[in-house]
Amino acid sequence: MxxxxxDIKEKIMEEMLKVTDLKRVYGKGGAVTRALDGVxxxxxxxxxxxxxxPSGSGKTTLLNxxxxxxxxxxxxxVIDGRELTGLRGKExxxxxxxxxxxxxxxxxxxxxxxxxxxxxxxxxxxxAPANEIPGRVDEMARxxxxxxxxxxxxxxxxxxxxxxxxxxxxxxxxxALVLAxxxxxxxxxxxxxLLLDRLEVLNRDRGATILMVTHDAFTASCCHRVVFxxxxxxxxELRRGELDRxxxxxxxxxxxxxxxxxxxxxx
Amino acid sequence: xxxxxxxxNVRRSFRDYGVYLLTLTFGVCLFYTFNSIExxxxxxxxxxxxxxxxxxxxxxxxxxxxxxxVVLACLILYANRFLLRRRKRELGxxxxxxxxxxxxxxxxxxxxxxxxxxxxxxGLGLGVLASYGMxxxxxxxxxxxxxxxxxxxxxxxxxxxxxxxxxxxxxxxMAFSGLQVSRAKLIDLMQGDRKNxxxxxxxxGWAVVQFVLGVLCLVGAYAILLFxxxxxxxxxxxxxxxxxxxxxxxxxxxxxxxxxxxxKLAQSRPGFYYKNLNLFTLRQWISKVHTTxxxxxxxxxxxxxxxxxxxxxxxxxSTLESMTNSQAPFDISVQNQSADWSGPVxxxxxxxxxxxxxxxxxxxxxxxxxxxxxAVTGIEDASAAIRLSDYDDLMARLGKPAYAxxxxxxxxxxxxxxxxxxxxxxxxxVPDGMAQGLEVRRQVWSADYAGDKEETEEALIQILRPLxxxxxxxxxxRLSIYQDVMGSKILALFLGLYLGFTFLLxxxxxxxxxxxxxxxxxxxRYAILRRLGAEEKMTARSATQQVALAFLxxxxxxxxxxxxxxxxxxxxxxxxxxxxxxxSSLVTxxxxxVVYGGYFLxxxxxxxxxxx
Numbered sequence: 001m002x003x004x005x006x007d008i009k010e011k012i013m014e015e016m017l018k019v020t021d022l023k024r025v026y027g028k029g030g031a032v033t034r035a036l037d038g039v040x041x042x043x044x045x046x047x048x049x050x051x052x053x054p055s056g057s058g059k060t061t062l063l064n065x066x067x068x069x070x071x072x073x074x075x076x077x078v079i080d081g082r083e084l085t086g087l088r089g090k091e092x093x094x095x096x097x098x099x100x101x102x103x104x105x106x107x108x109x110x111x112x113x114x115x116x117x118x119x120x121x122x123x124x125x126x127x128a129p130a131n132e133i134p135g136r137v138d139e140m141a142r143x144x145x146x147x148x149x150x151x152x153x154x155x156x157x158x159x160x161x162x163x164x165x166x167x168x169x170x171x172x173x174x175x176a177l178v179l180a181x182x183x184x185x186x187x188x189x190x191x192x193x194l195l196l197d198r199l200e201v202l203n204r205d206r207g208a209t210i211l212m213v214t215h216d217a218f219t220a221s222c223c224h225r226v227v228f229x230x231x232x233x234x235x236x237e238l239r240r241g242e243l244d245r246x247x248x249x250x251x252x253x254x255x256x257x258x259x260x261x262x263x264x265x266x267x
Numbered sequence: 268x269x270x271x272x273x274x275x276n277v278r279r280s281f282r283d284y285g286v287y288l289l290t291l292t293f294g295v296c297l298f299y300t301f302n303s304i305e306x307x308x309x310x311x312x313x314x315x316x317x318x319x320x321x322x323x324x325x326x327x328x329x330x331x332x333x334x335x336x337v338v339l340a341c342l343i344l345y346a347n348r349f350l351l352r353r354r355k356r357e358l359g360x361x362x363x364x365x366x367x368x369x370x371x372x373x374x375x376x377x378x379x380x381x382x383x384x385x386x387x388x389x390g391l392g393l394g395v396l397a398s399y400g401m402x403x404x405x406x407x408x409x410x411x412x413x414x415x416x417x418x419x420x421x422x423x424x425x426x427x428x429x430x431x432x433x434x435x436x437x438x439x440x441m442a443f444s445g446l447q448v449s450r451a452k453l454i455d456l457m458q459g460d461r462k463n464x465x466x467x468x469x470x471x472g473w474a475v476v477q478f479v480l481g482v483l484c485l486v487g488a489y490a491i492l493l494f495x496x497x498x499x500x501x502x503x504x505x506x507x508x509x510x511x512x513x514x515x516x517x518x519x520x521x522x523x524x525x526x527x528x529x530x531k532l533a534q535s536r537p538g539f540y541y542k543n544l545n546l547f548t549l550r551q552w553i554s555k556v557h558t559t560x561x562x563x564x565x566x567x568x569x570x571x572x573x574x575x576x577x578x579x580x581x582x583x584x585s586t587l588e589s590m591t592n593s594q595a596p597f598d599i600s601v602q603n604q605s606a607d608w609s610g611p612v613x614x615x616x617x618x619x620x621x622x623x624x625x626x627x628x629x630x631x632x633x634x635x636x637x638x639x640x641x642a643v644t645g646i647e648d649a650s651a652a653i654r655l656s657d658y659d660d661l662m663a664r665l666g667k668p669a670y671a672x673x674x675x676x677x678x679x680x681x682x683x684x685x686x687x688x689x690x691x692x693x694x695x696x697v698p699d700g701m702a703q704g705l706e707v708r709r710q711v712w713s714a715d716y717a718g719d720k721e722e723t724e725e726a727l728i729q730i731l732r733p734l735x736x737x738x739x740x741x742x743x744x745r746l747s748i749y750q751d752v753m754g755s756k757i758l759a760l761f762l763g764l765y766l767g768f769t770f771l772l773x774x775x776x777x778x779x780x781x782x783x784x785x786x787x788x789x790x791x792r793y794a795i796l797r798r799l800g801a802e803e804k805m806t807a808r809s810a811t812q813q814v815a816l817a818f819l820x821x822x823x824x825x826x827x828x829x830x831x832x833x834x835x836x837x838x839x840x841x842x843x844x845x846x847x848x849x850x851s852s853l854v855t856x857x858x859x860x861v862v863y864g865g866y867f868l869x870x871x872x873x874x875x876x877x878x879x
Contacts, residue, residue, distance in 0.1 A: 093801070093803075100800070
């Protein structure tokens with residue numbers, strides 16, 4: 001596989017994800033919770049965007065709606081030019097497996113399969129040609145630095161290795177959009193850094209578009225852009241621009257601490 | 268309030284209770300059916316004829332029922348334990364909400380009561396139908412006039428017995444559940460999600476070696492059985508023990524290694540391995556192997572017993588039938604054993620005198636047997652002599668050619684003089700003329716009926732009875748011999764089917780419960796697959812394949828075992844008589860399809876639902 005040159009990225013600049021006025025309401029009558037109250041967000045191809053916010057701010061609901069696991073009550077979601085809200089059943093499953101990749105906090109590897117088989121299974125599900133599968137698995141494992149673990153079962157691997165295997169599984173199908181829900185949540189800082197480095201590499205070299213929900217300012221600091229959610233609405237957006245990671249981290253931390261009371265459970 | 272909650276719980280968790288209810292219902296049905304045989308179908312016929320086997324059959328069914336009840340009790344307890352484990356969290360919540368352990372026990376008590384009542388009603392209803400089917404089966408097997416013997420009947424006695432036994436079993440279950448709840452700790456109940464068993468990785472090459480070893484063991488066991496034959500292989504301990512040991516070991520090794528062996532094969536064929544969810548299905552199978560290979564072996568043996576017992580009890584039937592034919596060549600034979608001093612009886616005249624309608628007889632013959640006098644016949648070893656014309660008459664009736672060799676001739680083996688009930692004489696055939704120089708020894712009057720056999724025989728016996736005061740008569744009829752044999756046949760058939768069904772039920776129910784609890788553990792894995800974008804159809808198919816592997820593998824191996832066993836058994840039985848293997852195979856297959864297939868379907872459907 002050829003590595004796309006950085007200048008190509010500049011050229012594509014198309015919208016990979018466009019969320020417009022997204023609404024999701026739980027409950028009926030008087031006891032209504034507006035988990036998402038008119039969220040609009042747009043990701044360009046090759047962008048790496050973080051979503052932060054306190055518990056109950058709607059982060060996970062947003063991710064669930066984008067990942068087609070949950071259905072919004074209003075608004076539209078367009079991924080790679082395809083409107084999602086009209087899709088159902090089989091189409092939805094097809095879209096999900098062909099265009100989306102998932103990384104979860106609990107890495108969700110199948111415990112009965114080796115790491116290599118876990119990655120291969122994602123390719124089996126998208127019906128990739130069988131003779132290509134081992135090669136693609138090896139390549140992705142190399143990119144994520146888990147080539148030694150391919151024949152190990154999840155319980156024989158460290159948490160970081162498991163999470164990188166899960167990332168490999170999410171990326172191996174070349175999805176249009178990778179959705180990550182607290183990917184570093186269960187990792188120690190060293191493993192977290194390793195995983196984030198790899199995600200950045202995938203983002204930079206492969207042009208993968210990533211939307212990541214996180215609590216952790218350090219994790220968020222590797223994104224190009226961080227969006228803050230509160231009470232189902234976006235109230236702030238930070239761009240990394242030309243800042244290095246450390247400076248961006250400081251900037252995020254400042255927002256978080258200024259919001260102190262409201263975001264006390266961020267740290 | 269509790270009863271309402273109990274009923275609602277049962278209705279709500281019907282999915283979990285489905286297999287439980289099925290097992291209970293089948294159990295009740297089985298129990299009722301075999302305990303209601305008194306006064307139905309062939310048993311009613313035997314009782315009418317005052318057959319001596321009726322009492323022993325009923326007694327043996329009673330004894331076997333205790334055994335069956337014990338097996339069913341174990342099965343039901345096992346099923347109940349499975350249900351309780353699935354509901355740990357719910358029970359924990361009740362306790363957390365402040366219900367006392369006594370109250371929770373009472374709740375479970377009521378639930379068991381509801382389920383028990385439902386299964387008793389369903390099972391007894393099914394049982395009435397099943398006992399009708401069984402009457403029809405037994406009557407058709409004995410090719411008898413069925414008028415009046417066949418009909419839907421409800422046996423109050425059998426129902427009472429069923430209710431008593433199952434009531435006891437339910438009480439046991441209630442006590443057991445209560446004990447479980449009172450011993451359980453709240454923390455265990457709340458964190459009741461079972462941990463995954465640790466996966467032990469073994470090199471796949473080892474599985475291949477084990478598989479080959481297993482096959483060799485089985486080939487060895489089969490070779491011993493076929494080489495020595497059934498009679499020797501089962502009866503002679505030094506041969507029997509190694510055969511059984513090899514067979515069991517081979518089965519065990521195959522179940523232990525088959526999944527690894529298949530996985531190894533599949534991995535070398537990426538086109539298959541990476542297709543659909545095959546990789547996942549195979550891994551699921553192999554991950555359960557080291558906890559299930561023992562139970563799979565036991566289930567395979569149970570199935571083998573079920574198939575073997577059923578098929579051979581039905582096969583034995585046909586053999587007994589052919590034995591009847593060789594013992595009773597004519598419908599009736601009347602032997603005048605005092606002919607040597609009281610003289611022959613003129614049966615023709617006697618029948619006329621009593622106004623017996625001769626048209627009722629299709630054929631009759633009156634044969635005189637003489638004392639063998641070596642001085643006349645020149646043959647030492649015979650005890651009686653028969654004239655050539657008489658002998659040819661009898662042979663003609665049986666469709667055999669007339670004798671055309673040298674005379675006098677000693678009769679041996681299959682050429683022996685035919686008579687129903689047997690003569691007990693060694694005969695020599697002599698030319699008609701030579702017989703005039705011999706003394707009369709015995710007179711045998713034989714006949715075949717033309718009309719209704721039972722009425723004709725009744726009339727004949729009425730006429731012969733007074734005669735027995737004067738001469739020593741020995742009357743044997745095909746009907747009476749047939750009824751004697753039928754008693755043993757029915758005994759074999761009933762006990763065989765009873766045990767066969769019990770083993771089959773046990774095997775199927777254990778498999779079903781195992782699969783269901785595994786499927787429950789698998790829901791998390793299916794959720795991951797769905798998130799990866801696997802369609803419902805794919806996960807459901809994988810779930811079905813897993814159930815199919817668990818159900819079909821023990822069945823497949825048991826079928827291979829029983830084919831070899833039946834081959835050996837047939838060699839043994841066919842030495843005695845004819846075997847109607849088609850009929851026995853059909854009944855066995857039908858039974859397998861209904862019980863095993865029913866469980867398979869119920870389990871596969873439930874597991875599919877859990878995978879969606």
